[in-house]
Amino acid sequence: MTASRTQFDWRDFSVPALPPLLRAAMDCFVEHGYHGTAIRTVAGRAGLSVPGLYHHYPSKQALLVGIAESAMADLHARSTAALAEAGDDVEDRFALLVECLVLVHAYRWEHAFIAASEIRSLDAPARAGHIAARDRQQKLLDDVVAEGARLGRFGTAHPKDASRAVTTMCTGVAQWYRTGGPLSPEELAVRYVQICRGAVGAP
């Protein structure tokens, strides 16, 4: 299993994140929102007829659920892989987790945008699952910051707040970063590690 774990590179975004149909749906949702998107538009963008689309997904809601779950699963898988690579040192764990968050939100900003703005459009059970996944994700960073504070490596007096601030800072990347700007996602990640270390009071 070490093998299979090693083969998953959390810094690699060359693989397509979504099957074409979900990709088409995501693009539409990003552009016009879930309720502002007609299923006909999604079908057209994916090169399918409307009943052809329904052959693959049973409802419009299912498309949104598919996107949201995939986004959270990918983020979580990369985050745990980053932590695994980091080993035990708390500063390393913090740095690689921030790096991972920035990379994901720069490379996959559409996923994050949907996850942030269309949770309300998920029906009740899917929304519950999504929130659980989000909390689980938040806990990864909370634990690192809390340990850093406990060990005296991070100077922050309020590790929980600092952790949340770091999270919103990194997820916020999805709101403004677009590929083609002056900085690559990797360069941006380097700078954000620095900034986030400051936010938690790392030396």
Add this chain to the structure above:
Amino acid sequence: MTASRTQFDWRDFSVPALPPLLRAAMDCFVEHGYHGTAIRTVAGRAGLSVPGLYHHYPSKQALLVGIAESAMADLHARSTAALAEAGDDVEDRFALLVECLVLVHAYRWEHAFIAASEIRSLDAPARAGHIAARDRQQKLLDDVVAEGARLGRFGTAHPKDASRAVTTMCTGVAQWYRTGGPLSPEELAVRYVQICRGAVGAP
């Protein structure tokens, strides 16, 4: 006129931010999104019939524009008032501006939520105006951080990135903070000033 200027307290959120009809519309938009909200629902929540609503606002879009413009105007007015109170010291200016951002996004989180998630639902001219207002707002913080870096008061090597990180951190408050939690907006602001100072490398 100095008098009237003095009377505007940027820390005071006791005045209602919106007329009742826009308030009703904003609540609906927050809950279901712009496209997910029926004008009938807005009218009902405002205690009006549908044509009664149209007597006051000519379209659903006008409601959204009204909310977005009011949100940006209020934020900008408070921000400039905070800077005016801060005087010339760059650390004071930074601190008060962050305090202002946090207070606004904690007290008026719905406005910020709409402004962040429904820009795409604004029609072209309104969207252009909104983006201009957002850039103008961002520049207030950019200038402060840039000056702090130039003076050597902030240690950050990348003031522009740090400034943007601080902004997203503060606007991100609107995504998770809700009144009734353990911290008051004012207490949260104190902690965020600390965190943000760290992010820009203030001592």
Add this chain to the structure above:
Amino acid sequence: MTASRTQFDWRDFSVPALPPLLRAAMDCFVEHGYHGTAIRTVAGRAGLSVPGLYHHYPSKQALLVGIAESAMADLHARSTAALAEAGDDVEDRFALLVECLVLVHAYRWEHAFIAASEIRSLDAPARAGHIAARDRQQKLLDDVVAEGARLGRFGTAHPKDASRAVTTMCTGVAQWYRTGGPLSPEELAVRYVQICRGAVGAP
């Protein structure tokens, strides 16, 4: 009474045909049709508020009825005046009636346009009255042409058809004639008398 009769000049179109409010309504109806016109538009064009309009006329339908009745009454009054002036000679009667029809439909083309295209928008009783008035009007010409045929002055073998053809020819003027063209209504009337004489087989 001869006096009052003499004072009414059926060739005089300098007097306004309608009070301002009906005039405004007629302009709207001509432009967009009865159902295509909003009462608010009529009120605005007449310089009144909506309830102000309702103070003068109890309904939109009443405006249409007012226009239609006025149009038919004016046409009939002018037609009988023309016949009275013509005296007993059947060719004179024919000529002056055609002249009258052309003048009315050239000067008051809007009235005729409404009368022709919006009868269907009249409610049942008003429509019945309108049709009666139209038949009464048609009979004026029918009688003249029939007499001319009986006397052998008009060569037509089918006086009823010829009469109807002459009527539609003259009322058709309202569909294409507009003031400001190369011919004055009076000049046009001269030519139409010639043409219509040919149609009924006058020498």
Add this chain to the structure above:
Amino acid sequence: MTASRTQFDWRDFSVPALPPLLRAAMDCFVEHGYHGTAIRTVAGRAGLSVPGLYHHYPSKQALLVGIAESAMADLHARSTAALAEAGDDVEDRFALLVECLVLVHAYRWEHAFIAASEIRSLDAPARAGHIAARDRQQKLLDDVVAEGARLGRFGTAHPKDASRAVTTMCTGVAQWYRTGGPLSPEELAVRYVQICRGAVGAP
């Protein structure tokens, strides 16, 4: 190709002029006018649901345009076929063209009624096309009458006016002629040829 040309009989009105949906729309427009007709009514009369109708025509306007264009195209095709049959003699050309006009406006009076009363309801581009078609149609008769006058076969001093009078006379048939009356369209056409010959001063 001569064959296919011969096979088009401009005197034959047994073929349905419009597909069922346009037919239903035309009936409604004739009865209540364009703005007075609800799309629901059209759909109901055609035996369709409202979205079913929209599956075939993209808008209410498209129905009107379809009717108007079909009417003008049919009239023009029949008119040119009539002229082709008439050959070179100007009196024959006049007679057959008048016959054609009367037949069309007696058999297809609804089309003509719509074309005359709802031009204003066409949107700008469709209206322009309609007016161009109408002018082209008018020119067919203008040319015949002008040539007759030039050759001295028609005595009229004002061929243009006479031509227009003849046109309105024939199109006017659509306003009053209804099948089931005492005269068949063909009988009426015979009489109108006579009347119209008189109008242009033919012997």
Add this chain to the structure above:
DNA sequence: TATGAATGAGTCTTCATTCAT
């Protein structure tokens, strides 16, 4: 699988009309 055709429910918006002031 894929699609043209269909639909019940719902969208935003406008209408003629009324009434308190």
Add this chain to the structure above:
DNA sequence: TATGAATGAAGACTCATTCAT
């Protein structure tokens, strides 16, 4: 009289979804 505000009913049109072929 005049008006700002209000409304029930209806307008054109679109939606997510289904089904026969």
